[in-house]
Amino acid sequence: MAEIIDGKALAKKMQAAMAEQIVELQVKFGRSPGLAVLMVGDNPASAAYVRGKETACKRVGITSFGKHFPADASQAELELVIDELNQDDRVDGILVQLPLPEHLDAIALINRIHPDKDADGLHPYNMGRLMRGEEGLQSCTPAGVMKLLEAANVAIAGKTAVVIGRSILVGKPLAIMLLQANATVIMAHSRTDDLAAITQKADILVAAVGKPEFISANMVKSGAVVIDVGINRITDYEGNSRLVGDVDFEGVKAIASQITPVPGGVGPMTVTMLLHNTIWSYCRKYGITYS
Known part of the structure; x- marks a missing residue:
């Protein structure tokens, strides 16, 4: 009988370590890492995923900058918000919750995120880093x-x-x-x-x-x-x-x-690595190695 690989237990262990690290980082730099999750519409599955991510952020001490938009939000409106988040020093990670309504171009929105804030690791620049075996944000x-x-x-x-x-x-x-x-x-x-x-x-x-x-x-x-x-x-x-x-x-x-x-x-590990990516981006901003 197979041994069970318990992702829930590993996620709990990793997140506990993250919480301790964030306390130290907050004292040193005066703020905690920040993650912005953009959700469009009221897809029940997406809403549940976003709630789970926001709960995980709270658990480890990451500040959430969640932004929820109506289903008819325009491409231009979302691009403007991403541009603002790219410039916001409080935000270290940005994620566009998929799937999006059909009238929106998900690829263009993901590509709009600054590569250093690409919490989902999906920007072409970060995909290229992965292909080359270079350090960077990963899916x-x-x-x-x-x-x-x-x-x-x-x-x-x-x-x-x-x-x-x-x-x-x-x-x-x-x-x-x-x-x-x-x-x-x-x-x-x-x-x-x-x-x-x-x-x-x-x-x-x-x-x-x-x-x-x-x-x-x-x-x-x-x-x-x-x-x-x-x-x-x-x-x-x-x-x-x-x-x-x-x-x-x-x-x-x-x-x-x-x-x-x-x-x-x-x-549980998918959410944990989202938190990891956010902290990695935060540390990189301050010249600290985080692994």
């Missing part, structure tokens, strides 16, 4: 996955890692991070032929496909480490809903060596 979910692997003492160098999913949010940056950790990386996706033949080669299998319980036990190599990035809400015939990942947890945990649960695995 939160992939960075959280790497922290989980490190905390679980998973050997990465020389291992075969299969990443299912090629999004700019998770799959592509995570593949680069695993390459930099000296894994042999295979990227698979919706057009991959005979996916099971690929996934069965994985010493480390990462599922980020957005399909409930898509990865079954017969797709997983015995003893593999399985990281489930997916989060999906499913409803049974009685109308009861629950959250599940992209992995059939009950089936796969019987043959994997280590596995992340959903919820309580990668999710």
Whole structure:
């Protein structure tokens, strides 16, 4: 039976350390790090994510500069706010909560954020830094996955890692991070032929496909480490809903060596790395190294 990689516990430990560090930084520099989260509309899932981020900020001592806009907010209005936040010395990190209403250009808004305040690590400049192996802000979910692997003492160098999913949010940056950790990386996706033949080669299998319980036990190599990035809400015939990942947890945990649960695995680490990025930007402003 697989060992559970507890993202909730690791996030709690990291956030406790952050809270202690922020107390010291506030005394030294006269202010705490600041994070601005921009949300447009009233998407229930987005609202829940934003509340979670604001609660996490409060827990560690980061000042929130949350800005919520009506669903009909214009591109020009949001660009103006981002410009103002770029110039605001109290703000160290800026995040645009996705998805946005269809009339808005999310890529243009993300690109409008100053690279040094790009708390989500999605600006092309920071993506370029990652590609080149340079220090910089990194995408939160992939960075959280790497922290989980490190905390679980998973050997990465020389291992075969299969990443299912090629999004700019998770799959592509995570593949680069695993390459930099000296894994042999295979990227698979919706057009991959005979996916099971690929996934069965994985010493480390990462599922980020957005399909409930898509990865079954017969797709997983015995003893593999399985990281489930997916989060999906499913409803049974009685109308009861629950959250599940992209992995059939009950089936796969019987043959994997280590596995992340959903919820309580990668999710808490995504928020934690958002906080990490904000503190990193703050420290960089004052010439301090933060890792």
